[in-house]
Amino acid sequence: MHKFANPARFLRISKMITPWCFFLTIVTMVAGLYWGLFIAPEDYQMGASYRIIFVHVPAAHLSEICYGFMAVASVVAIIWKHPLADQSARAAAPVGAVFTALALFTGSLWGKPTWGTYWIWDARLTSELVLLFLYFGYMAVWEAVEDRTKAARIAAIVALVGAVNLPIIKFSVDWWNTLHQPASLLRAGGAGLHPDMLWPLLTCILAFYLFFVTVVLWRIQSLIIRRQIRGLQIRLAEEERANG
Amino acid sequence: MDGHFWAIVKRDIKLSWLGGSTSSMVVAFFIIVVTLFPLGVGPEQNMLARIAVGVIWVAALLSCLLSLDRIFQADFEDGTLDQYALGPLALETVVLAKALAHWVTTCLPLILISPLLGILMNLDDPAFLPLIYAMLVGSPALSLIGTIGASLTISLRRGGVLLSLLILPLYVPVLIFGVMSVESAVMVLDGNATMLILAAITLFSLAITPWASAAAVRLSLD
Numbered sequence: 001m002h003k004f005a006n007p008a009r010f011l012r013i014s015k016m017i018t019p020w021c022f023f024l025t026i027v028t029m030v031a032g033l034y035w036g037l038f039i040a041p042e043d044y045q046m047g048a049s050y051r052i053i054f055v056h057v058p059a060a061h062l063s064e065i066c067y068g069f070m071a072v073a074s075v076v077a078i079i080w081k082h083p084l085a086d087q088s089a090r091a092a093a094p095v096g097a098v099f100t101a102l103a104l105f106t107g108s109l110w111g112k113p114t115w116g117t118y119w120i121w122d123a124r125l126t127s128e129l130v131l132l133f134l135y136f137g138y139m140a141v142w143e144a145v146e147d148r149t150k151a152a153r154i155a156a157i158v159a160l161v162g163a164v165n166l167p168i169i170k171f172s173v174d175w176w177n178t179l180h181q182p183a184s185l186l187r188a189g190g191a192g193l194h195p196d197m198l199w200p201l202l203t204c205i206l207a208f209y210l211f212f213v214t215v216v217l218w219r220i221q222s223l224i225i226r227r228q229i230r231g232l233q234i235r236l237a238e239e240e241r242a243n244g
Numbered sequence: 245m246d247g248h249f250w251a252i253v254k255r256d257i258k259l260s261w262l263g264g265s266t267s268s269m270v271v272a273f274f275i276i277v278v279t280l281f282p283l284g285v286g287p288e289q290n291m292l293a294r295i296a297v298g299v300i301w302v303a304a305l306l307s308c309l310l311s312l313d314r315i316f317q318a319d320f321e322d323g324t325l326d327q328y329a330l331g332p333l334a335l336e337t338v339v340l341a342k343a344l345a346h347w348v349t350t351c352l353p354l355i356l357i358s359p360l361l362g363i364l365m366n367l368d369d370p371a372f373l374p375l376i377y378a379m380l381v382g383s384p385a386l387s388l389i390g391t392i393g394a395s396l397t398i399s400l401r402r403g404g405v406l407l408s409l410l411i412l413p414l415y416v417p418v419l420i421f422g423v424m425s426v427e428s429a430v431m432v433l434d435g436n437a438t439m440l441i442l443a444a445i446t447l448f449s450l451a452i453t454p455w456a457s458a459a460a461v462r463l464s465l466d
Contacts, residue, residue: 130413130416133409133412133413134413136409137406137409137410137413140406140409140410141396141406141410144400144402144403144406145400150399150463150464150466153463154396154460154463157392157396157456157459157460158396158410160456161392161414161456162413162414164452165413165414165417168417168445168448169413169414169416169417171417172416172417172420172421172441173416173420175420175421175424175438175441176420176424
């Protein structure tokens with residue numbers, strides 16, 4: 001792992017990988033979405049409106065995976081002081097927030113024709129909303145703290161505290177919802193998806209994973225470069241002061 | 245060891261009594277927030293009775309949040325926190341002492357005043373005792389979780405908004421089980437399972453938060 005700790009080496013390797021990731025993302029995304037939106041059969045109850053799951057499910061899945069990634073990166077940052085770990089977590093946060101927002105947005109679009117309302121205080125919707133708040137809090141730390149190294153360490157603690165709390169929040173929201181209203185609206189996980197729908201869905205999930213990897217690599221690269229630029233600017237200013 | 249712990253608790257409580265009336269201001273804030281709800285949703289007695297427990301809990305969360313920044317702020321500014329870090333007591337224990345002092349000076353007054361707010365909100369008679377009981381069980385978690393936010397934002401100039409953004413999502417479980425344990429106690433549902441979960445949340449935060457907060461205090465002292 002420490003082989004990749006050198007930002008310059010990381011930049012070199014990741015610049016080789018990202019074009020391929022980007023290419024694969026485009027291929028699987030187009031294939032999965034075309035397969036799901038045009039080829040896969042209609043649902044006998046919901047008609048074509050179910051097709052939003054080809055965006056909704058991957059987004060919701062990645063929104064959780066991304067927080068897990070940030071938590072792991074934060075553990076690595078705290079324990080091994082790995083210089084790229086906190087940059088990875090920082091790079092992933094806005095991506096995860098967008099996935100979360102996308103999952104909420106597509107979910108409510110689907111909810112209007114199916115449930116007759118854009119929003120209900122369903123357990124999953126509520127915990128996804130709280131997840132969005134956790135992302136906002138994490139991103140706000142990087143905005144609010146000026147000292148970069150201090151920001152990295154505060155953000156790592158915030159991510160870990162959030163990761164410990166997420167299961168508790170999910171559990172309490174589930175409990176809260178089952179007491180307040182019967183869980184009749186959502187059948188448990190759409191049990192037994194037909195293969196004609198399952199395969200395009202899996203393709204879309206793969207596409208979202210590739211998208212996630214591509215964008216996070218890009219963002220890490222740009223964070224590293226931005227730091228290098230800042231270092232150069234500081235050195236330039238020091239030289240100017242020494243000369244003048 | 246014990247002596248140091250209680251010395252910090254006593255010092256913080258004394259400072260809060262002597263140094264201005266922050267406790268009474270928090271209580272006033274608590275009362276005003278609750279008063280806003282009947283003005284907002286209308287004075288219908290039945291509706292007020294139905295939302296009373298939730299409103300009182302939400303107002304308690306907000307009042308608690310309002311007072312979190314003073315847990316470490318003053319001690320950080322005058323260097324006391326550095327002395328604690330050098331002192332014989334582990335920072336984790338210092339955090340516990342601070343949380344205890346915060347609970348005594350903030351949450352306890354809120355709990356004591358909450359029956360009065362129950363009357364204002366037309367709370368059902370059988371709900372009064374469960375409400376106090378649930379607040380006694382759940383509010384230590386508010387102080388403990390609050391120390392995380394307070395310690396993370398010590399060295400920030402405008403930490404207040406960030407503090408709320410970080411802490412309020414973490415208060416969600418306390419709020420849910422705080423309200424639900426009162427409701428199920430009134431309806432004599434499921435014995436006291438929800439109250440036990442509320443207690444579990446408090447104990448869990450007692451076990452976890454000192455480590456996180458102490459780590460955050462250490463890095464702001466660097």
